[in-house]
Amino acid sequence: MTVTTTSSGHTLPADWRDYYALTKPRVMSLVIFTGICGLLAAPGSINPVLGFTAILCIALGAGGAAALNQWWEADIDAGMKRTSQRPLPAGRMDPVNARDFGIGISAGSVGLMGLAIGWLAAGILAFSIFYYAVIYTIWLKPRTPQNIVIGGGAGAFPPMIGWVAVTGDITLMPVLLFAIIFMWTPPHFWALALFVQSDYAKVGIPMMPVVKGEASTRKQIFAYSILLVPLAATPWFIGGTGALYGITALVLSLAFLALSVPVSFRRSVPDDTMKPEKRLFAFSIIYLFALFGAIVLDRVADYQNWPIPGVTA
Amino acid sequence: MTPEEDAEYRRRQKSRNVVVGGVLLFFVVLFYFITIARIGD
Numbered sequence: 289m290t291v292t293t294t295s296s297g298h299t300l301p302a303d304w305r306d307y308y309a310l311t312k313p314r315v316m317s318l319v320i321f322t323g324i325c326g327l328l329a330a331p332g333s334i335n336p337v338l339g340f341t342a343i344l345c346i347a348l349g350a351g352g353a354a355a356l357n358q359w360w361e362a363d364i365d366a367g368m369k370r371t372s373q374r375p376l377p378a379g380r381m382d383p384v385n386a387r388d389f390g391i392g393i394s395a396g397s398v399g400l401m402g403l404a405i406g407w408l409a410a411g412i413l414a415f416s417i418f419y420y421a422v423i424y425t426i427w428l429k430p431r432t433p434q435n436i437v438i439g440g441g442a443g444a445f446p447p448m449i450g451w452v453a454v455t456g457d458i459t460l461m462p463v464l465l466f467a468i469i470f471m472w473t474p475p476h477f478w479a480l481a482l483f484v485q486s487d488y489a490k491v492g493i494p495m496m497p498v499v500k501g502e503a504s505t506r507k508q509i510f511a512y513s514i515l516l517v518p519l520a521a522t523p524w525f526i527g528g529t530g531a532l533y534g535i536t537a538l539v540l541s542l543a544f545l546a547l548s549v550p551v552s553f554r555r556s557v558p559d560d561t562m563k564p565e566k567r568l569f570a571f572s573i574i575y576l577f578a579l580f581g582a583i584v585l586d587r588v589a590d591y592q593n594w595p596i597p598g599v600t601a
Numbered sequence: 602m603t604p605e606e607d608a609e610y611r612r613r614q615k616s617r618n619v620v621v622g623g624v625l626l627f628f629v630v631l632f633y634f635i636t637i638a639r640i641g642d
Contacts, residue, residue: 294606304620335638
């Protein structure tokens with residue numbers, strides 16, 4: 289634990305590592321990955337320097353939104369074991385600095401995206417930051433048990449922004465990429481919420497398993513898992529991707545659905561090991577990486593004219 | 602401030618300056634290459 293004030297009352301400047309922690313670097317890895325996949329899967333090409341810049345802007349925007357999220361939730365984070373050691377609740381940083389840092393890198397990322405790439409991509413990036421920091425964090429997260437469904441929208445923007453950075457327009461495909469992550473987030477997060485004893489109830493955040501109960505949450509996991517099967521394969525059905533992606537998506541989504549069945553139709557008992565829930569959660573992460581990897585691979589295969597069995601080139 | 606606190610103050614100041622300097626330098630180089638790329642468009 290580092291000191292923040294001296295004996296004479298001077299405030300020590302926050303360590304730069306605390307600013308870095310404010311951007312939630314671990315969440316950012318998935319943001320960067322899906323952003324890169326959107327960029328690579330889009331038809332057309334982009335200068336590598338500009339492609340790198342677009343991904344950098346998406347990452348900085350996500351970091352800025354995360355900083356604003358932690359600035360707003362410092363009191364909530366202080367009440368939960370998992371988050372109490374973050375820079376703000378632990379008292380290692382002045383909240384005003386965290387807020388300005390968040391606003392600063394958010395604005396910087398949008399400005400750079402607009403100047404280097406285009407203002408449509410910059411506009412969507414700006415909206416995604418606003419969506420996460422204001423609509424989700426400030427407005428709806430503390431008010432509705434549907435908060436995870438809404439929060440999933442924020443996580444669904446990166447591939448769409450990556451795609452638009454290349455094409456410069458919004459078509460059905462980037463909207464589908466958005467919809468897939470949107471539909472994936474609730475079963476992914478609720479599987480985790482079922483086996484992790486969280487303190488959300490203590491700090492007044494209405495998480496689904498607490499508000500509607502375990503049985504309802506399990507039913508909803510099943511519903512989203514069913515919807516994910518046709519949705520994930522839709523890029524193939526509409527001809528936006530080839531069979532390589534389509535078949536991969538169907539296999540992955542059916543496996544996801546199969547793993548969600550034991551989660552959906554059981555009740556936990558005292559001292560439950562929660563194996564099915566842990567398995568579904570672990571697979572949900574592999575699922576998203578594999579699915580978006582498949583979109584890119586499908587695009588490369590199309591580009592290189594790889595022979596795909598059963599598909600005419 | 603005690604000498605130890607003073608040293609800690611200076612250490613943090615310095616490490617922050619190094620990080621900010623590095624970030625600025627990175628953006629100088631990045632903007633150069635963005636400009637070159639956009640001129641080529």
